[in-house]
Amino acid sequence: MAEEKKVVRKKIAAAADLNNFMRDYYLELDAAAQKGSPKIAWCTSVGPAEILRAFGFLVYFPETHSAMLGATRMATEFIPEANAIGYSPDICSYLTADIGAFLKGVTPLEKAFNIKSVPKPDVLVFNTNQCRDVQDWFNWYGEKFDAPVLGVHTYRGVGEVTDKHIVSIAKQLEALIPPLEKIAGRPFDIEELRRTVALSRECSELWKKILDTAAARPAPLTFFDGTTLMGPAVVGRGTQKAVDVYKILLAELEERIRKGEGAVENEKFRIYWDGMPVWGRLSAHSQLFSSLNTNVLASTYCNSWIFSALDPKDPFTSMARAYTELFIVRADEAKEAYIRNMLNFFSVDGIIYHDxxxxxxxxxxxxxxxxxxxxxxxIPSLTINGDLNDLRMISDEQTKTNVEAFIEQLQERRG
Amino acid sequence: MTPAAPVYVGTDVGASRTKVAVLDASKRLVGWEVRPSGIDFTVTARQCLEQALAMAGASEEQIAGAVSTGYGRKNVDYARDTRTEIGCHAAGCYHYFPTAITIIDIGGQDNKVIKLDAAGRRTSFKMNRKCAAGTGAFLEEMAARLAIPLEGMNALAARSTDMVKLGSFCTVFSATEVLENIRHGKKIEDIVKGVFFSVIRRVVEMDAMTAEVVMTGGVVAHNPIIVQMMEDLIGRPIRVPEKPQLTGAIGAALYAMSAASETVTLNPMEEPNG
Known part of the structure; x- marks a missing residue:
C-alpha cells in the first residue's frame, strides 16, 4: 500500500517565548477587566492601536480571538448561533464565530490561559480597512456592553495613494482624540503617541525582517509558522515587549539560515499563499505541504502587518499613510504589483489562492x-476553496487532491 | 500473452466506481474491470485487479508496476505508488490524443478541466467547487427525483424535442425546478435532456474550452448524448477515448510503466487499436 508520508517539521524554539508573550498579554487584559483598571479598548487588527496605547488603554483584538476559535476548531460549532440571530452564514466567519461563542459564554482563552471571558471594553474602535463586517461586529458588542463605538472609515480600491486619502484618514484619526480623552479620563499626550508609533514601527521592521528570512534557500520558516508567530505584530505593536520577543525570534531564524536549516525537509518547491489561512487546518496543511517537500513560505496575509510608513515625527499622517498603503484596501493593479515583487523576492514556483x-x-x-x-x-497558480473559520465550507480531500496535483504540475514543468 | 511478459496496472478508485486497467509492454489495454467502489476500497480494488488480470491472461507475478489514483488511491494494497487523478487523466488522454488538449472529466463526485500543451505537460487544471452541480451525483439525484433508472437517462434524452432549461446552480434548487416542470406537464425526456444540459453548463463555466477538447469519465461513458450536446454548445467536435471511464486507470498504468523503466516515457500510444 502506498503509505501516507510522515514528516517531521522543524520546530521554532522561540515559539515558546511567543506563547509566553501571548499568555502574558491575555492575563494582563483579564486582570484589568477584573479590577476595572487600566481601561480596555477593543480594536480591529489594523485599527489605530497606537493612539489607544498612547492613552494607556490595554488593547484587545477580537479578530485574534476569533482566529483562536478557528485554530482550536471551536468556531464551526458557534457560527450557527450568530446565524440564528440574523448574521448570515455568508458573512465574515470571524464575526459569526466570535459573536456565537460570546452568546454561548465560551472562549478558547479558558482552555489556553484559564480566562473565563473576553475582557469587557470601555470603548471599541474600528477601522473598516479590513472590511465593513468589523463595524457591524463592534456595533453588536458596543450595544451588548453599553460601550461607545468609534471608527475610521477607509478608502477602498485605492490605486495610487494620494494626499487626499492621507488627509482624510489623518483627520478621522485626529477626530478620535476628544472622545477618547473623555473615555480615558486623561488628556492626549502627543509625546506618548510618538513613543508608541516608534515602537510600532520598530515591531513592524522586525516582523518584516522575520518574514524576509524566508527568501533564503532553504527557507527557515513557513507561512503556517508565520500565522502563529504574527501574534505580537497584531496585538503587541506599540509595545516594547513585542519588540523584545521578535528580536529573539529573528536571531533564531538568522542562525538557521547560517546553518542552512530549512523549515521543510529537502525543500523542492516554494509557494506563495494569497488569502486567509484556514485556521482549523494549519497543522494539516503544514503537514500536507511538508510531505510534498514544498514550503509555503510567503504570504500576503502575514505581510499585512508591516507598516513601513509609520513615523513618530508625524504620527497622524504617517498612521494614515500606513493604513492606506495596506494591501487589502488597494486596487487590483497595486495588489498585482505587490504580489509580483513578492514572487520575485522569495523566488516562488507557484501561487495558491485561498478563496x-x-x-x-x-x-x-x-x-x-x-x-x-x-x-x-x-508562474502557475491554484485556487482552493475553503474558509478562514467555517469548516463546513471545506472539503479536505478535494484540497489535498488539488494541492498534490499542483505540485505534480510544478514537477512536470521542471522536467 | 507469454507467461513472463510484464504488465502494468493502473487502479482508479473513484468516489463512485473503481476502475482497473492492465497494459502490456506495448501500452496496449489488455485487461480491465469496473465495479462500484463500495465501502471497502481495498477489497474492491483487489477484486477488480483479479478480473482485469484474468481478462489479460496474466498473473500477479507479471505485474511490473502498479500505480493507484482517485479518492481511494491510498487504500490500494498492491499499488507501489500513487498519483492524483488529475495527473492520471492527463496522461491517459494524452496517450490517445498526443496534442494540445483541454480535457473534461465528468466523474461521480467531481469534474475536472485539465489543460495540456502539445508536449503533454499540464498547464492548468480546475476541479469543481464544493457542490454536486455538474457531476454524476447530480444525475443520480435527478434520476431518483424522476423515478427513472440512471442507465435509462441517455435514451430518454435522445427522444427530446423541446428541452427544458434548468437555471439553478444548486442541486436542491434544480430538483425543485424539475418538480415544477413536472407540475406543468413537461415531457420526461425534455426534462432529462435539460438535466444533462445543466451538467455541461456547469462544466463550461469552470474554464475556457481552448484547443482540442477531449471528454472522459463515467458519466460520458454511459451518456454519450452529453458529448453531442457539448459539441453543439461549443461549436466544434469533441474527441472521446475508446473507453472514457478507464482513462484515469490507463494513465495510472502508464505512470507505473514510466516508473518501472526510465526508458519508457509517457509517449503517445504506439499501436492505437491494440
Missing part, C-alpha cells in the same frame, strides 16, 4: 487576478 467563502476582501482570486498574474509572470 475563503466568507471573506471576499481577502479572496483576491475572484476578478481574474490569477490569470493576469500568470500571464505576466509565467
Amino acid at each position: 475563503a467563502k466568507t471573506c471576499p476582501n481577502n479572496s483576491n482570486c475572484r476578478y481574474g487576478m490569477p490569470q493576469r498574474l500568470e500571464k505576466q509572470t509565467g
Whole structure:
C-alpha cells in the first residue's frame, strides 16, 4: 500500500517565548477587566492601536480571538448561533464565530490561559480597512456592553495613494482624540503617541525582517509558522515587549539560515499563499505541504502587518499613510504589483489562492487576478476553496487532491 | 500473452466506481474491470485487479508496476505508488490524443478541466467547487427525483424535442425546478435532456474550452448524448477515448510503466487499436 508520508517539521524554539508573550498579554487584559483598571479598548487588527496605547488603554483584538476559535476548531460549532440571530452564514466567519461563542459564554482563552471571558471594553474602535463586517461586529458588542463605538472609515480600491486619502484618514484619526480623552479620563499626550508609533514601527521592521528570512534557500520558516508567530505584530505593536520577543525570534531564524536549516525537509518547491489561512487546518496543511517537500513560505496575509510608513515625527499622517498603503484596501493593479515583487523576492514556483467563502476582501482570486498574474509572470497558480473559520465550507480531500496535483504540475514543468 | 511478459496496472478508485486497467509492454489495454467502489476500497480494488488480470491472461507475478489514483488511491494494497487523478487523466488522454488538449472529466463526485500543451505537460487544471452541480451525483439525484433508472437517462434524452432549461446552480434548487416542470406537464425526456444540459453548463463555466477538447469519465461513458450536446454548445467536435471511464486507470498504468523503466516515457500510444 502506498503509505501516507510522515514528516517531521522543524520546530521554532522561540515559539515558546511567543506563547509566553501571548499568555502574558491575555492575563494582563483579564486582570484589568477584573479590577476595572487600566481601561480596555477593543480594536480591529489594523485599527489605530497606537493612539489607544498612547492613552494607556490595554488593547484587545477580537479578530485574534476569533482566529483562536478557528485554530482550536471551536468556531464551526458557534457560527450557527450568530446565524440564528440574523448574521448570515455568508458573512465574515470571524464575526459569526466570535459573536456565537460570546452568546454561548465560551472562549478558547479558558482552555489556553484559564480566562473565563473576553475582557469587557470601555470603548471599541474600528477601522473598516479590513472590511465593513468589523463595524457591524463592534456595533453588536458596543450595544451588548453599553460601550461607545468609534471608527475610521477607509478608502477602498485605492490605486495610487494620494494626499487626499492621507488627509482624510489623518483627520478621522485626529477626530478620535476628544472622545477618547473623555473615555480615558486623561488628556492626549502627543509625546506618548510618538513613543508608541516608534515602537510600532520598530515591531513592524522586525516582523518584516522575520518574514524576509524566508527568501533564503532553504527557507527557515513557513507561512503556517508565520500565522502563529504574527501574534505580537497584531496585538503587541506599540509595545516594547513585542519588540523584545521578535528580536529573539529573528536571531533564531538568522542562525538557521547560517546553518542552512530549512523549515521543510529537502525543500523542492516554494509557494506563495494569497488569502486567509484556514485556521482549523494549519497543522494539516503544514503537514500536507511538508510531505510534498514544498514550503509555503510567503504570504500576503502575514505581510499585512508591516507598516513601513509609520513615523513618530508625524504620527497622524504617517498612521494614515500606513493604513492606506495596506494591501487589502488597494486596487487590483497595486495588489498585482505587490504580489509580483513578492514572487520575485522569495523566488516562488507557484501561487495558491485561498478563496475563503466568507471573506471576499481577502479572496483576491475572484476578478481574474490569477490569470493576469500568470500571464505576466509565467508562474502557475491554484485556487482552493475553503474558509478562514467555517469548516463546513471545506472539503479536505478535494484540497489535498488539488494541492498534490499542483505540485505534480510544478514537477512536470521542471522536467 | 507469454507467461513472463510484464504488465502494468493502473487502479482508479473513484468516489463512485473503481476502475482497473492492465497494459502490456506495448501500452496496449489488455485487461480491465469496473465495479462500484463500495465501502471497502481495498477489497474492491483487489477484486477488480483479479478480473482485469484474468481478462489479460496474466498473473500477479507479471505485474511490473502498479500505480493507484482517485479518492481511494491510498487504500490500494498492491499499488507501489500513487498519483492524483488529475495527473492520471492527463496522461491517459494524452496517450490517445498526443496534442494540445483541454480535457473534461465528468466523474461521480467531481469534474475536472485539465489543460495540456502539445508536449503533454499540464498547464492548468480546475476541479469543481464544493457542490454536486455538474457531476454524476447530480444525475443520480435527478434520476431518483424522476423515478427513472440512471442507465435509462441517455435514451430518454435522445427522444427530446423541446428541452427544458434548468437555471439553478444548486442541486436542491434544480430538483425543485424539475418538480415544477413536472407540475406543468413537461415531457420526461425534455426534462432529462435539460438535466444533462445543466451538467455541461456547469462544466463550461469552470474554464475556457481552448484547443482540442477531449471528454472522459463515467458519466460520458454511459451518456454519450452529453458529448453531442457539448459539441453543439461549443461549436466544434469533441474527441472521446475508446473507453472514457478507464482513462484515469490507463494513465495510472502508464505512470507505473514510466516508473518501472526510465526508458519508457509517457509517449503517445504506439499501436492505437491494440
